[in-house]
């Protein structure tokens with residue numbers, strides 16, 4: 001299977017079967033995001049204890065890129081420390097060419113931990129869709145800034 005086809009399958013799987021969908025009754029923070037250019041919506045509940053994201057729930061609607069990115073993000077951040085989540089968010093934004101840095105999924109740099117999120121790197125070729133992929137991450141940044149204050 002060609003890599004692009006594999007990536008498309010991974011994105012569609014997350015879109016059709018979003019992980020951690022719903023709300024948390026014990027949420028410590030809640031954030032909502034909107035991508036007006038595409039009409040994507042995303043909301044995020046986090047439970048945080050001792051600097052660790054112990055539980056995650058998301059809701060949203062919109063295009064497959066935005067919703068798949070949210071599902072992958074929820075999978076990737078659950079159980080991680082806030083520091084690890086910050087590192088992951090940075091790697092994601094470098095991969096998508098939003099932030100400066102060496103591409104963490106550059107094959108010359110093995111050991112990247114983005115996992116399924118790597119499937120979104122093809123979106124870089126479509127600048128208007130980068131905002132779709134980034135929506136869950138801007139929502140996460142909002143939630144984490146609430147958690148800090």
Ligand code: ZN
Nearest residue numbers: 038040063132
């Ligand atoms: Zn979108």
